[in-house]
Amino acid sequence: MRHLVTSYLEDHDIRAVSTSRRDEVSGLMARSQPDLVVLDLRLGHDDGLDLLREIRAQSNVPIIITTGQRRDEIDRVVGLELGADDYITKPFGLRELLARIRAVLRRREAGQTNSPRDMEKGRYRFGDWQLDRRTRLLTNSGGEPIALTKGEYALLTAFLQAPLRPLSREHLLQATRIHEDVFDRSIDVQVLRLRRKLELDPGMPSIIRTERGVGYVFSLPVELV
Structure with a gap:
């Protein structure tokens, strides 16, 4: 073979x-x-x-x-x-x-x-968090760096580019450049991992909320600085 x-x-x-x-x-x-x-x-x-x-x-x-x-x-x-x-x-x-x-x-x-072009986009600020697009570094309110995998970074960026809007799994698959045939659960897994790093209680998420029948919503306002 x-x-x-x-x-x-x-x-x-x-x-x-x-x-x-x-x-x-x-x-x-x-x-x-x-x-x-x-x-x-x-x-x-x-x-x-x-x-x-x-x-x-x-x-x-x-x-x-x-x-x-x-x-x-x-x-x-x-x-x-x-x-x-x-x-x-x-x-x-x-x-x-x-x-x-x-x-x-x-x-x-x-x-x-x-x-x-991406490197010139500055930083995203949301809640107590900040994401530097140039270095791909996520930091919390204390300035501590939080490691992100490639998939987590791509997913977080997709959310930050469309805050407060319901995003379908299909949209997130395309935004994170995962092949169309990859099953939707791969997005669910990435969301779960991202919640564990952003949420105070991943079991009751307040930042990345599930929108039943649609997908997910990033519920914090986002500022580009």
Whole structure:
């Protein structure tokens, strides 16, 4: 299957290298400097989530994870939380894989194009919080920094750009640049994680409220400074 995927990608003008051994990954990354990684979470006998953590700690390269069927749903959610850009379940069609690769690369290119403009947008202030768009740093009323994952930052930015308005899950999926086919629960997971960092009581949220039948509402006024 690995050789089949590699050959198919090369037939469509994408240079590809592959390995089935985890101990070869770091060397391949260093030599090839890939634009994107397709990572099987069942690589060999190793835990692919650990490998995902290692890659993400060293590089911001886009990553598409591949998993099995429903029994691997938890791994898919964790993979997205750890910074994977998309996922595809096995068995998958080669045309779908190619489409997802191209979609992730387009999103990355668009993000790089927009990054200089984004860096000039200053800071968002809401309640006792402040988010610096240039450094992507969230601080509380005491000036203490709060770490955000890539997904949490994208989601928070989407809320801050449309405060006091009900936002659908579909809108949030698009705003956070997650692939259209990623199930809606991935947004619910990100909202839960963001609530744990912003809310006094995540079980009774007052900042990110659930709008039944619609999605979510960011209930604080937001000031751009």
